């Protein structure tokens with residue numbers, strides 16, 4: 001018998017039952033994260049069925065998608081959009097009714113759900129974690145099986161603390177060697193997706209392995225796992241190690257004293273056995289990864305920042321060719337021209353991909369003693385109130401504000417533009433987020449995905465590069 005992958009191990013520890021006929025399993029869920037957008041109907045369903053929440057203490061709620069990034073202390077009165085206000089009010093009512101822990105807007109512990117879970121120590125190795133949100137894959141950075149679920153599944157998990165699902169296949173992403181100076185986890189993720197495509201991971205759970213992955217900080221690992229879903233995978237995983245444990249130690253919800261030791265002993269068993277069987281292996285040399293940006297309207301339409309914009313007329317695959325033509329038209333770009341030097345009007349540093357303290361440090365390092373270029377509006381939105389507070393303690397806010405960046409309150413913000421932070425039609429944005437489809441950041445807006453370093457540089461110079 002061959003060994004098990006990390007995914008196999010977590011799966012086996014959580015599968016309650018498998019239906020031999022359909023192949024569907026019931027798995028136990030250790031942590032259910034919820035936010036205002038994907039829960040109102042789930043709670044309404046519970047109510048109409050006369051059900052309660054099975055394990056409220058394994059559920060944690062935040063308000064993040066709709067929240068404004070200014071004047072959060074005004075509470076719901078400060079939320080101008082009625083639909084947003086209603087969703088936020090519904091979450092308030094639902095968590096109170098069911099006794100679920102909630103960090104509301106304005107609470108220093110509030111922030112983007114995928115930043116808050118790890119920061120509070122709720123995210124732990126070996127857990128199964130779900131949330132009605134695709135970027136739940138972020139939590140896989142801790143060696144937990146974490147993925148998004150739909151609203152009807154949210155209702156199922158609330159009611160039963162289990163999920164009906166099927167096992168995925170195992171994919172290994174082996175990144176050897178080292179990332180070069182100035183190359184980040186974001187560049188690695190975009191590089192990978194540009195190779196495998198946005199459907200490359202369909203049907204798989206991806207485990208990131210190899211020296212270059214082991215060398216990443218927890219923040220970098222979270223960025224990498226966050227983008228797994230954009231590569232089509234169900235989830236991303238990284239085996240826990242010393243870096244993981246050091247990050248977790250002392251956080252509010254991690255085990256303490258003897259309980260930590262017992263937990264750590266278990267966590268140290270969470271790795272893929274040397275003889276584990278992989279359904280697919282993708283190999284990348286760390287040294288080959290360059291600072292990478294997207295030029296189109298899909299995360300796979302990514303190139304090194306030193307490269308020229310692809311020419312659809314040279315593309316063989318008719319689907320890719322048509323997609324590239326349409327993307328270039330929407331993005332207002334010329335094939336064959338260098339991507340560097342393309343002017344931007346907006347810069348967004350934030351989102352569950354890149355809004356943690358290291359990301360803000362990277363942006364501030366570029367901003368220091370510089371100034372945002374004329375005609376550019378640049379916004380920094382920390383991932384949580386605690387990230388914001390830490391950045392302020394380190395003086396990063398002053399550096400950024402002095403350089404002309406807007407220093408905002410936490411939330412998803414311009415990552416998806418469900419709050420007032422949106423692009424105007426035709427505006428081009430250097431963004432540290434994870435999605436760049438048409439209209440993602442506002443109707444007609446043009447998004448270029450990149451690292452915080454490249455985004456901050458775009459703010460200062462006014463151009464991509």
Ligand SMILES: CC(C)[C@H](C(=O)O)[C@@H](O)C(=O)O
Pocket residue numbers: 037038065132133134135148416
């Ligand atoms: C609102 C939510 C359902 C959505 C997701 O699941 O990804 C959002 O977080 C996003 O990034 O588009």
Ligand code: SF4
Pocket residue numbers: 065112114133135351352353411412415416433434
């Ligand atoms: S920051 Fe963006 S990608 Fe992340 S959960 Fe919010 S909307 Fe989704």
